[in-house]
Amino acid sequence: MMPVLNTILDSVVDTIAPPTPAFENFIYHWEKFMVNYLEWTTDGQFSQTRIEETNVPGHLEIVQQILICEDQNEKIATNLCMEYVLKNDLFNMLAVIAEKEKLIGIRILVLKCMTNLISQLKNPVLAHQSFFVTIQRLINLCDSVLYNKQQQDQIHFLYMLCTLLNNQQNVSIMFFSNESNMCRLEEAKASTESSTFNRLNLLDCILTYINTKVCIIKDCTTNTDVYYKCCDCILLLTKFNDENVIDYISNETKLCSTLSEHFRNLFCALPTALDYNGLETIELNWRDDYNATYSNDVTKFFCWLNFIIEIIRDGQLKISYSLCESLRLLFFNKLFDTPEQISCSYVFLLKKIYRAADHTPLNYTINYWLRSELDNSYYDKQTPIDILIKLSSTTDDTFVFNILNFFIDVLHDSDKEVLDFIILQFINNRNYYERCTSGTWSDEEDEREKKLLSNGNNINTSRTLAPSSIDRIINRLLALIPQNLQSDQLHTFKDHITDVKNMYNDVLDKCTKFDWPSEALNSVKINDFDEGPFLRMIFKKISNIPNQNSSTTLQLKIILIFLSSLPHPYLHEYLLNSTLPLKRNVPSLYMILCQVLKELHKKILTFPNYNKELIQARKRILNSSSIKLLKEKNFEVIVFNNAVILEELCKELVAVLFVKYHHTNLANENI
Amino acid sequence: MSYAYLFKYIIIGDTGVGKSCLLLQFTDKRFQPVHDLTIGVEFGARLVSIETKPIKLQIWDTAGQEAFRSITRSYYRGAAGALLVYDITRRDTFNHLTTWLEDARQHSNSNMVIMLIGNKSDLEAKREVKKEEGEAFAREHGLVFMETSAKTSDNVEEAFINTAKEIYEKIQEGVFDINNEANGIKIGPQHSTGNSSIPGGNNRSNGNGCC
Numbered sequence: 001m002m003p004v005l006n007t008i009l010d011s012v013v014d015t016i017a018p019p020t021p022a023f024e025n026f027i028y029h030w031e032k033f034m035v036n037y038l039e040w041t042t043d044g045q046f047s048q049t050r051i052e053e054t055n056v057p058g059h060l061e062i063v064q065q066i067l068i069c070e071d072q073n074e075k076i077a078t079n080l081c082m083e084y085v086l087k088n089d090l091f092n093m094l095a096v097i098a099e100k101e102k103l104i105g106i107r108i109l110v111l112k113c114m115t116n117l118i119s120q121l122k123n124p125v126l127a128h129q130s131f132f133v134t135i136q137r138l139i140n141l142c143d144s145v146l147y148n149k150q151q152q153d154q155i156h157f158l159y160m161l162c163t164l165l166n167n168q169q170n171v172s173i174m175f176f177s178n179e180s181n182m183c184r185l186e187e188a189k190a191s192t193e194s195s196t197f198n199r200l201n202l203l204d205c206i207l208t209y210i211n212t213k214v215c216i217i218k219d220c221t222t223n224t225d226v227y228y229k230c231c232d233c234i235l236l237l238t239k240f241n242d243e244n245v246i247d248y249i250s251n252e253t254k255l256c257s258t259l260s261e262h263f264r265n266l267f268c269a270l271p272t273a274l275d276y277n278g279l280e281t282i283e284l285n286w287r288d289d290y291n292a293t294y295s296n297d298v299t300k301f302f303c304w305l306n307f308i309i310e311i312i313r314d315g316q317l318k319i320s321y322s323l324c325e326s327l328r329l330l331f332f333n334k335l336f337d338t339p340e341q342i343s344c345s346y347v348f349l350l351k352k353i354y355r356a357a358d359h360t361p362l363n364y365t366i367n368y369w370l371r372s373e374l375d376n377s378y379y380d381k382q383t384p385i386d387i388l389i390k391l392s393s394t395t396d397d398t399f400v401f402n403i404l405n406f407f408i409d410v411l412h413d414s415d416k417e418v419l420d421f422i423i424l425q426f427i428n429n430r431n432y433y434e435r436c437t438s439g440t441w442s443d444e445e446d447e448r449e450k451k452l453l454s455n456g457n458n459i460n461t462s463r464t465l466a467p468s469s470i471d472r473i474i475n476r477l478l479a480l481i482p483q484n485l486q487s488d489q490l491h492t493f494k495d496h497i498t499d500v501k502n503m504y505n506d507v508l509d510k511c512t513k514f515d516w517p518s519e520a521l522n523s524v525k526i527n528d529f530d531e532g533p534f535l536r537m538i539f540k541k542i543s544n545i546p547n548q549n550s551s552t553t554l555q556l557k558i559i560l561i562f563l564s565s566l567p568h569p570y571l572h573e574y575l576l577n578s579t580l581p582l583k584r585n586v587p588s589l590y591m592i593l594c595q596v597l598k599e600l601h602k603k604i605l606t607f608p609n610y611n612k613e614l615i616q617a618r619k620r621i622l623n624s625s626s627i628k629l630l631k632e633k634n635f636e637v638i639v640f641n642n643a644v645i646l647e648e649l650c651k652e653l654v655a656v657l658f659v660k661y662h663h664t665n666l667a668n669e670n671i
Numbered sequence: 672m673s674y675a676y677l678f679k680y681i682i683i684g685d686t687g688v689g690k691s692c693l694l695l696q697f698t699d700k701r702f703q704p705v706h707d708l709t710i711g712v713e714f715g716a717r718l719v720s721i722e723t724k725p726i727k728l729q730i731w732d733t734a735g736q737e738a739f740r741s742i743t744r745s746y747y748r749g750a751a752g753a754l755l756v757y758d759i760t761r762r763d764t765f766n767h768l769t770t771w772l773e774d775a776r777q778h779s780n781s782n783m784v785i786m787l788i789g790n791k792s793d794l795e796a797k798r799e800v801k802k803e804e805g806e807a808f809a810r811e812h813g814l815v816f817m818e819t820s821a822k823t824s825d826n827v828e829e830a831f832i833n834t835a836k837e838i839y840e841k842i843q844e845g846v847f848d849i850n851n852e853a854n855g856i857k858i859g860p861q862h863s864t865g866n867s868s869i870p871g872g873n874n875r876s877n878g879n880g881c882c
Contacts, residue, residue, distance in 0.1 A: 083714075087716075126711075128711060128712055129712075129713055170745050174739075177739075179738050
């Protein structure tokens, strides 16, 4: 090292021909810096001296200030001192000195000096080989795995660099391209210590701060500062608008795998039992809530979730997609690795993730994952939806509650493929329909069908909406609750019309693009009917209402109302048209409701003052959420609650029928 | 190092046409047969004399590879002269001139002097682009043309200096606004005494003075 530096120093002395005091000063202090450094590290020895005890920092400080001052006083061209620095590769010399760190603290000194330069120079010529190679060497010196004591200074340097690149995005290609990587490799080969030098790209270097910070930094403020800067750096880099950089970040860096693995680690570190009450409505923000007072692991998980979602939402689309795919492989696919792991909390968290992913590409990824067959030893060839349906047969009320809640969110999301997978694929062949009936009202419907086919547009109401029997269908539903067991004497569906109408409009908005058929028509093939695992589970749970808690009943009601409101002809007639002839053994929602209500009413009639109890239950239901109902253990209260919920269900189903019927008529009138 | 004017140049053209070698020949008077690909930008400076006036040429050598095109583009602005280089032994480098020219015209100031250079004139045996073709292209697009050899240094000096002369003439004619540094021209620090506000300017014998 010595001869090389001496040669450089000689050339420095040789070229001293200062036209201005500033340049002369610059050379003087640079020379003094080098001489001083060499004196402390005589014969290439590692010195035990701390840098603060030497004059090395003083001279470097002046060198740095002259460069900044020169830059501020000049406008366009690179200035004399800076020209000299670039021409003679002085920055690179600093980087070499920092790498060797023969004087304790010189690595951070150089890092701070370069941080000041890149943050204060008006136009640091980062694209210049001499500048760029130096910065690259310093990036390597910020690897938090290898250098973990001065994380704050290191991340500050990386942060300033990212900010600068954000302002000069055209230069970012220098740090994210195979071409510049090749150059670095060649340079590494030329260097004698290439084998010991692990070359990191800027983003991968920043990513080293994600995993190491927790165990090493004791000081909380420092920890938070490192965390914020690390996250900010990642956000900046993932937004860069250069196709080559985007490709490089998606394909060549560890961004996606690191973020996904960290997410999984945080997920696994969560306590097995969570306080759902506190977490149900909470949405943490990675920037504001990192220091919140909740349990640390829980906060960290939700902050990280929020951070990942921000990258997916705001980052470049290609990077978002890569990250989603990586989350699917490294996080979601591993969720069901072993059946013992799947707990109530698991499903609860899944729901929280699903909600957080709303309106982002991750939503599509989760929907895709939900209906994809898993490839593991225990759940081979089963999809997460299948598994969740099976799990919902548990007797653990909270578990069922969380699973149904998750399904409610999934249904409301209205992903075409998911709806098809869960329900529509089972009913859109019309195999539930009994074609060979005689003497029933359906003749009337068939007649109408014939007319429809012959008269084209003359009949303006969809046959699927059963225009000739709509009154009968409505009356049947309303009559399910005998007058003496009504909690509301008005027993009208009109109160529900506004809500149902709003919901129906939302659903229509989402579903028009699905290109669903407008009429339920018989398919050519006749097969046995299978309502599919989801509807089977729902029907089973409805049948079980007299024996289960009322939060489940409330959730079933939400699911049924949503399914009924979907503008899908087959689902509509199968669920709502109680006059439709069904094949033998095909479960009918109406019949199930009849049986359940019969059983429930029988129980109710055994209580004295049941009318008063029903009115009280009605008040309770109107003021309660599902989660509150979940805690109710009193059998009597549950029976009355369930009865009132079913009463409202019947009225709401009528409101759905009403709204859908009038909507089509109105639409046809407008035509 | 005192100069009357500073002219900023940019050297552009396909990868491997000899841009960096031209610069090295001009600034260091040497030829490097094997030159690494330029990554980002490099620069060199030399003092020349035009009509007895010392003029400093600050030359930015850019990377020819497509990946670094966005960096190259940012150097057009603020350049007074451009050397657009092709390799006479590679037809494709000549064919790409139009793209380079469009890029240069789009991103530079309208008065920028562009010199078209057919490099590697020493490799006559491998020639794929005739001198006349280069001349015709230059004529058509209003450029100055010259064939050079960075290896033998043939015409290298002239290429840079002739460009400087053109710029100088334009200054004399008042075409260039020399006070607008975005034009790539700067008036030299004539008898400048430097900036006394520079930190450390007067502290050579104080504070740190043990060394």
